[in-house]
Amino acid sequence: MASSVQTALRKLLPSQVPPSLSTLPGNLYEILSRYPRDGVGQKVYQTRWGSKGIEGSYWEVTRTKLKCEGKHGKAWGVLVWKGKRVSERDEKIPGGLKYRWAVGESRIKPGFKPLPKPSS
Numbered sequence: 001m002a003s004s005v006q007t008a009l010r011k012l013l014p015s016q017v018p019p020s021l022s023t024l025p026g027n028l029y030e031i032l033s034r035y036p037r038d039g040v041g042q043k044v045y046q047t048r049w050g051s052k053g054i055e056g057s058y059w060e061v062t063r064t065k066l067k068c069e070g071k072h073g074k075a076w077g078v079l080v081w082k083g084k085r086v087s088e089r090d091e092k093i094p095g096g097l098k099y100r101w102a103v104g105e106s107r108i109k110p111g112f113k114p115l116p117k118p119s120s
Contacts, residue, residue, distance in 0.1 A: 027100070029064075031101045033066055034070075039075070040062065044077075044104075045106040046100065047099070049106040050107050051109050053108055057079075057106045061077040063090065
């Protein structure tokens with residue numbers, strides 16, 4: 001019985017998940033468009049921060065203006081860098097289309113090895 005229900009549901013649903021339901025990283029505006037109020041209140045970070053050894057950093061989104069069904073727009077927020085709040089007030093979040101973004105705080109990727117400090 002359960003397999004026939006699953007088969008029927010698969011026939012009704014599209015073969016590829018729409019971007020608004022995806023959990024994969026994407027540009028900043030695609031990520032924010034997945035949430036109520038266009039992501040206001042969410043913590044977002046650039047995925048490249050983890051590969052650079054930057055941990056506990058994120059933007060807390062305070063307001064957004066999304067267009068083109070959430071593929072483009074503008075976003076403002078407060079930057080928290082390595083656990084310390086850097087921004088006194090909200091500012092425009094740079095690199096919204098340039099980098100890949102994800103929800104949460106940045107974490108160091110497994111296997112990360114920092115570069116050795118040059119001896120002088």
